[in-house]
Amino acid sequence: MAAATRTGFGHEHDAFVRAVPVKHATVDDEYVTYYDVGPRSVTGAETSSRLEGDETTPPLICIGGLAESAACFFRQLLSLGSLGYRVVALSLPPRQTFPGLAAVVIGLCAHLGIDRAVLVGSGLGGFVAQVVTQECPDLAAGLVLINAFVDLAHFASDLSCVPLIGFMPDVIIRRKLLSRLPSGLVAPEVADSIDFMVEQVEQLPRNAIISRCRALASHYDLDGPVPLDEDHILIIDALDDVAVPPKARAEVVKFYPNARVAELKTGSNFPHLAVALDVHMHMQVFFRACGWAPANSEPDEPEPADHPSNSEPLPDASSMPFPTATLPSWSSASAAPAPVVFDSFSGGFDEADDEDAADFF
């Protein structure tokens, strides 16, 4: 049981690695690694989708936190991608200032031909997303801030050793990063996310960690709320133990008093990994409130009879500790031999998630 729990993300992540290619681009003289799933035709340009009156959801640009890389958004890339959203996740290159990091995000959007985007940022990534919104207001159609902060002052005491960080042995730096993860008794899904992150921290380039710490210590000031309609800001906040201090996160809500706030019972540092389904639900409700529909939504289309999730049950659903049988139907789809091409998704997948629900009516 314990072993099955520990590899909770294993199957899903394997499916992700098999199906979604890593991409690279040189942006702003920086070598950037990213993933890009969903319909490439979605660029955020204001065009109506097939649903009348609804605009297609602009592409989601996911920016990770201090210890995260693009792969940490793999559950968003898989599930939201299969629901018809275009999802891009990037690994922040080693830059030591927030305007520098923001320039890379803006550059990547230009490279991909994206005019408007929903910026999804977790922790430090949330701060980058806000800087992007300030530097390039036309790009940001919406903001999703996951355990984010608006003021770097909260980290000053933690970061007193940043001037020396370049001289620190690798193992110490990584240990420090790992010490930010929650300890003690945690919910199984949070434990899964921690296990995943421990692996991530091992793989993170040293210079990326160092430069992100230096950025955090850079005393950059946001200079007031970002120039974006607050209806288009979603704040996702996990209520359990999170590395970003509660005070810093409470400030975000005060900073954007009219933003939509989605509180989660659990999720810890990485709700987008631990309780991805809840995060997706809140994001979908938020998109709908903004008048955005997924690119290929066809609400009235009948269920295809040979839907993959009917014929092929999840291999490990029974051994999951929680109702993780609620894994996105995508993972079962990916277990099928035929590779799934994200670009050519048609509406059929839309219905996948609520298929079980529909049976009861």
Added chain:
Amino acid sequence: MATRKKVLLKVIILGDSGVGKTSLMNQYVNSKFSSQYKATIGADFLTKEVMVEDRLVTMQIWDTAGQERFQSLGVAFYRGADCCVLVFDVNLPKTFENLDSWRDEFLIQAGPRDPDNFPFVVLGNKIDLEDQRRISTKRAMTWCTLKGNIPYFETSAKENVEVEQAFHTIAKNALKQENDVDLGFPPPSAIKLHDPPPKQKKGCC
């Protein structure tokens, strides 16, 4: 950690379309009522902070579209709910008869640990239309007693009758449910990650 442990209660409102789910929620959270009917699209939620038994709790009240159900939100919508509110219109017998299926639907989807004791609350709404009334208090009470003594309130979102009291009971029962779940935690299969010897301050270097 214990000092700041904020309590979040997830409350789900179910019932046929047009019985006043959105109105009840709006009356309770925003003290607003509009007699104009606007169908809810998909699902949405409002939050309200209340004091229950000397504890500050945040109620996350989810409102569903009666006719559309929850579209693609799937299981995550029901999961982790602490209380389910079933609403019917006292003037429309059909909406009362459908309570059974709404309740079953919820229990199947949410899969609570102890389905027999999961807190439900039933609201008979629109009692302001007194002369059109079709479902008597007695009939509703009988159903509630049969289903395990579900608390029953007769409300009017329009005239703000009993709304506050109903939601207070909802919060109270939800909190009790939340505490019960806490007692069952950690489940036997929980993983224990050991603390590093001294409690480390969060920091990155």
